[in-house]
Amino acid sequence: MAAGLGLCPCRALLGGRRGALRALVRPARGLAAAKETHFGFQTVSEEEKGEKVYQVFENVAKKYDIMNDSMSLGIHRLWKDILMHKMNPSPGTLLLDVAGGTGDIAFRFINYVRSIRERQLQRKLKHHQNLSWQEIADSYQEEAIKPLGDSQVVVCDINKEMLKVGRQKAQHLGYSEGLSWVVGNAEELPFDDNKFDVYTIAFGIRNVTHIDLALQEAYRVLKPGGRFLCLEFSQVNNPLLSRLYDLYSFQIIPVLGEIIAGDWKSYQYLVESIRRFPPQEEFKAMIEDAGFLKVDYQNLTSGIVAIHSGFKL
Amino acid sequence: MPFSCLKETSDSLVSISVVRCQLYPPQRAFHASAVLRRVSDERKKEPSASSSQQHFDSHPTDHQPEQEPQGPRPSYTGQGGQESEDYESEEQLQHRILTAALEFVPEHGWTAEAIAEGAKTLGLSVAAAGMFHSDGSELILHFVSQCNTKLAELLEQEQKLVQLGETEKKATDQFLRDALEARLRMLIPYIEKWPQALSILLLPHNIPSGFNLLTSMIDDIWHYAGDQSTDFNWYTRRAVLTGIYNTTELVMMQDSSPDFEETWRFLENRVADAMNMGNTAKQVQSTGEALVQGLMGAAVTIKNLTGLNQRR
Numbered sequence: 001m002a003a004g005l006g007l008c009p010c011r012a013l014l015g016g017r018r019g020a021l022r023a024l025v026r027p028a029r030g031l032a033a034a035k036e037t038h039f040g041f042q043t044v045s046e047e048e049k050g051e052k053v054y055q056v057f058e059n060v061a062k063k064y065d066i067m068n069d070s071m072s073l074g075i076h077r078l079w080k081d082i083l084m085h086k087m088n089p090s091p092g093t094l095l096l097d098v099a100g101g102t103g104d105i106a107f108r109f110i111n112y113v114r115s116i117r118e119r120q121l122q123r124k125l126k127h128h129q130n131l132s133w134q135e136i137a138d139s140y141q142e143e144a145i146k147p148l149g150d151s152q153v154v155v156c157d158i159n160k161e162m163l164k165v166g167r168q169k170a171q172h173l174g175y176s177e178g179l180s181w182v183v184g185n186a187e188e189l190p191f192d193d194n195k196f197d198v199y200t201i202a203f204g205i206r207n208v209t210h211i212d213l214a215l216q217e218a219y220r221v222l223k224p225g226g227r228f229l230c231l232e233f234s235q236v237n238n239p240l241l242s243r244l245y246d247l248y249s250f251q252i253i254p255v256l257g258e259i260i261a262g263d264w265k266s267y268q269y270l271v272e273s274i275r276r277f278p279p280q281e282e283f284k285a286m287i288e289d290a291g292f293l294k295v296d297y298q299n300l301t302s303g304i305v306a307i308h309s310g311f312k313l
Numbered sequence: 314m315p316f317s318c319l320k321e322t323s324d325s326l327v328s329i330s331v332v333r334c335q336l337y338p339p340q341r342a343f344h345a346s347a348v349l350r351r352v353s354d355e356r357k358k359e360p361s362a363s364s365s366q367q368h369f370d371s372h373p374t375d376h377q378p379e380q381e382p383q384g385p386r387p388s389y390t391g392q393g394g395q396e397s398e399d400y401e402s403e404e405q406l407q408h409r410i411l412t413a414a415l416e417f418v419p420e421h422g423w424t425a426e427a428i429a430e431g432a433k434t435l436g437l438s439v440a441a442a443g444m445f446h447s448d449g450s451e452l453i454l455h456f457v458s459q460c461n462t463k464l465a466e467l468l469e470q471e472q473k474l475v476q477l478g479e480t481e482k483k484a485t486d487q488f489l490r491d492a493l494e495a496r497l498r499m500l501i502p503y504i505e506k507w508p509q510a511l512s513i514l515l516l517p518h519n520i521p522s523g524f525n526l527l528t529s530m531i532d533d534i535w536h537y538a539g540d541q542s543t544d545f546n547w548y549t550r551r552a553v554l555t556g557i558y559n560t561t562e563l564v565m566m567q568d569s570s571p572d573f574e575e576t577w578r579f580l581e582n583r584v585a586d587a588m589n590m591g592n593t594a595k596q597v598q599s600t601g602e603a604l605v606q607g608l609m610g611a612a613v614t615i616k617n618l619t620g621l622n623q624r625r
Contacts, residue, residue, distance in 0.1 A: 088447050090429045090439050120426075197438040224348040225437025293349075294403055294444055311444060313348045313406060 037209060040272030046209050053207045054159055056266045057101070061161035063261040064102050065169075070260060071253050071267075079305050080202065083231045084108045086298070086307060087198060091117045091149025096196040096221060098186050098214075099204020100155040101162025103169055103179075110178055113151040120149075148178045154196075156184040187213040191221045198222075202231040206277040215290035222312045228292055234299070234306035235279040241302055249274070280306050348437060349401050407444060410435060411455040415503075418456075422506045423449035423513060450519050453510045454526065460499045461530045467495055468537040485538055486584045492534045493558055493580055497565055501573075508566055531555050553590070557583045 039049050060067065068076050083105070089095065091113050097105045125139060157163050163181050170179060184190045186201070186208050199218045208214045218228050236242040249271045257267030278286065280297050283306075287295045292310030299306050401409075414431025421427040427449070429442040445451045474480045483491070500507055514523040531554050540550060560583065565576045 086443075087440075088425055088443060090426055090442070093439055197440040223438040223440075225432055225435075225439075225441035227438070227440035227443050309443070311441065313403060313441075 038276050040269040040276065049209050052269075053209075056269055057159045057207075058161045059263050060261055060266050061101070061159070061165050064162065064165065065104075067257065067261055067267070070256055075301065079231060079300055080104055080108055082300060083200070083202065083229060083307055084112050086309065087200070087227070087229060089113055089116075089151065089198065091120065091151050093151050093197045094195065095151070095153040095198045095200065096156060096189075096191070097153055098156045098184075098189070098199065098201045098218075099158070099207070100200070100202065101157040101159060101166055103155055103166035103175075105200055105202050106153045106155045106166075106179060107170070107173065107175055109151075109153050110148065110175055113148050113178075117147060117149045152178050152180070154180045154182055154191075156182045156186075156189065158183065158185050187217060189217045189221055193220050194223050195221050196223065196226060198227045198229065200229045200231070203233065205230055205232055206273050212286060212290065215287060215292075219291045219312055224312060226312045228287065228308075228310045228312070230283075230287075230308045232283075232306060232308070233274040233277060234283070234297075234303055236303040237299070238302050245304060280308075283308060349403070349406055407451075408455065410437070410441060410444075411452050412459070414452055415456060418452070418503055418506055423453050423510050425449060428452055448513060448516070450513055450516070453513055454519070454522050456503075456510075457514075457523070457526050460496065461526060461533070463499065464492065464496045464530065465533050468492060468533065472537055486588050488538050489534065489554065489557075489587075490577075490580055490584050492537070493554075493561060493584075494577055496530070496558075497561060497576070497580075500562075500565065504565070511562075511566075527555065527558075531558065553587050557587060 035046050036043050037046050037049050038044075039052050044052065057064075072079075087109075089109060089112060093113065095106070095109050097103075097109075100106055121139060125136070155163070155166060157166075160183060163183060167181055170176075182190065186204070187210050199222055201214070201218075205211060205214060215228075222228065236245050253271050254264050254267045257270075258264040261267070277283070280299070280303075284295050284297055287308060287310045291312070293313040295308065295310040297306050297308045410428065410432050412431075413434050414428045417427040417430040421430065425442045425445065425447045428445055429439040432441040433439055471480070475482050503510070513519065528551065531551050534554065535550055540547070542550065557580070561576060561580045564579045565573060568576045570576075
C-alpha cells in the first residue's frame, strides 16, 4: 500500500487532471509551497481537502441516514450499539461526540443512560422496603427532574448541514434535554481542557485532514481517567471477505449513492477514504503517540469496522 | 489476575515494520502523564524494548497536558504505557481504583458502578471504569486476593510469635478453625452482596482465576499449620480443607445469628469431623485386616473338616 504522498503513474490517471499535473510537476519544484494530502485516491492540498470534505457532507447530509442503512444493510446500527455497550456509561457522564452530525451516537447514549438511571432508582426503592408515601413521592419527583442523572452529550461537527439534520431528528424523536449542538473543527475543539468523560468519534476521523491533531485535541479535552473511543472502518483480515468487500465497495456503493442520493462522487470518495485510512495496528500506535494509555482495539464484522479505545491516564 | 490489555482479535500481521506517513513523527512524543503518579521508592519492571524509541530531542513539548489535582510530573511514556523508574504502572493504578471501589460495594454491589464511584474518589473520570470488565469480576478477584494476602500476613505474624516463644503452638484443629474464621470474618462488611460475588466467580471466564486464589489460600493455611506431608495426604488435606471452607462460606451466607455464632459452630464441627476422619481411616484399615485374618482362619478350618488338608 502506498502510504505517503506519492502516487504511482496509474493512480495519477485515476485522480483528477489537477492531481496528475501536480504529481508530474512536484519533483521538479522540490519543496512545494502547500503541503499535500489525500482525498480518496486523489492528491490535494491540505486546505482543499477540508473544503472538499465539507462539500461532500453538505451534499449528502439529508440522505445520510438512509444511505447508511442501505450501504451497510442496517448493520451500522449494530456497530453503534456495540460501541455504546463498550462505553457502558454511568449516569453523570459527560460525552463529547465529535463528527457526530446526525446524532446517532448521541441518541443511543441518552437512551442507555436513561435506562440505567431507571434501574438505579428501582433498585433504590426495592432496597428500602419501608418507605413512607412521602419518600416514595420524592423519589418519583427526583426521577422526573433528573431522568438522565446529570449526563450530557455535546454533539460537535464541522458541518452545519449535518448538525441541522441532527437537530431536526432530535426534535422529531423527542430528545430534548441533555443535548447540545456545537459547530467545531476536530483539529481545534472549542472547549476547555479536562472537560469530558468520554470522547467518541464515529466514522469521522478518516475525514480529518490531520488525524494526529484531532487525537491531541481529544487528549486535551478529556478529564484524567477519561476515555477515547473511535469507531471507524478498518482493514479486513480475511482475504476472501476482503475481495468481496472490495467488490461491493467499488461496484455497488457508488451506484447506490447515485440512485438514492443522486451523488456518485461523494460515495466514491467515501469508499476511497476507507482504503486510505491506516490499519488497526498503525492507528493504535497513533493513538498511543497522542498520549493515551491502555490502547486496544476490537474488530467488528471481521475487520470491516474497528473500535479503538484509549484512556487518558 | 490477567488483565489482557491487548485484546487483538485480528490475526495481525506481526512484525510490522510500520511505514509511517511523513505526517506523523517517527518517535514517541515526550508526554506528561496526567494521572500516574510518582512512586518514589519503587523500582519499576524493566522497560520494554520499545523504550529505545524514547528520544529526548529538542522537540518542544507542545502538548503538555493540563494540571491535575496531584500535580503534573513529566514522565517518559514508552510504547504500551510502561513507565520509567519512578512512576506507577497502569496495573498499580488499577489496583488503587479497585481498592477505592470496595467501599462502594455495599451500596452498588460488585458492579462497574462501584468501580466508577471508586475512580471518582481518586479524582478520575467515571469513564475509567471502562478499563475493567463490565460485570465486576476484577473487583471481586482483587478483593479475594487482598483478603488472602491479609490472611497470610496474620498467619506469618502468629508464627513469629510462636517462634519467639511468646505464645503456645496451637493444636492443628484449633489452628485451622482460627485461620478459617479470620478469613471468613473479612467477608462480613460485604456479606449482603457476597452471594452475587460468588455467582460471578462461577462464570466460566472467572473459574481459573478464582480456583487459583482458593487453592493458594488453602496452601498457605496448611503451610503455616506445619503440614510436612509429601505423599498422597497432601491432596487429601487440601481437598478436605477446601470443602470445609466452601461449605462454611455458604452457611455464613444465610446465617442470621448474632455475630455468626452458628457459622463458627458449624466450622468447629466440620473441622472435628475432618480430624476424626484420619482416625476412622486407620480403624477401617485395622478392621479390614482383622476381617481378612478371620476369613483365612475359617477357610483353613473348613479345609481341615473336609479332609483336604490331610497328608497322605
